Amino acid sequence: MSTTPQSSAQHNKPSDSGYAPVNGIKVYYEVYGEGMPIVLLHGAYYTIDLNWGRLIPELSKTRKVIAIEMQGHGHTPFSDRKLSRTTLASDVESVMDYLNIDSADIVGYSFGGSVAYQFAIQSPERLRKLVIISAAYKSGGWLPEVTKGFENLKPELFDNTPLQAAYDAVAPDKTKWTKFLEQMIASATTSYDLGDSNIATITAPVLLISGDNDGMDKIELIKTYQLLGGVATSDFGVTPKSQLAIIPGEGHVSLMMQTQTILGYLNSFLK
16 A cells, blocks of 8 residues: 555644553553544554544544554554454454443444444444455455555655654654564554454445546456445335445545545434
């Protein structure tokens, strides 16, 4: 994927922030606003601000927004702990416990979306609605050229990028940058599959958002939509519990910059 997202200054300060001790590490979180809780899970290599800086000021007008930085990302220290979606999803639940959040809407982008899928599978009672932005629950959900691109990733490709600048701005130990990249690249090049049958058991309503040029295999995306109970004809009295939005003219990184478009879909789906 492209490694040149645009940073964006947040216009409001969190009402609460800090570290939750979870599963042998400490995970950084920020809380904004009041209302029904919504948890935001960023993409690979991102920070809260880089991924959600434009959306948080809008979402927090009506919602309690909890943004988390996963293992090694942003303010959360690097750890040699094995990186797995199961563990990361457990971290999310533990942060919710720490903040006394019984259940929440979960929004995940890219890598964070795959963690959000895992959360839905293993902690269904903690989930209200699920939003997956440009993410797959298995390696086969991406086009072959994307998978090949992952295989060609090297730490030096991230030198002097907005991703490194964002990391350097907040990381507790900037010397861990290369080790963090190596850990994440190893994850990106490891095949994964959370299981069709597991996806089919998700009872929460799900909104899938994808850019038409974001590297996802759209045939596989439609199959995912079917597994989530999304293929029905509302004109004949059957309203599907899940929704699918494909945004024209958008790639994997540019999709997240369409703040008003994504906000519109989120507000409509989560209301």
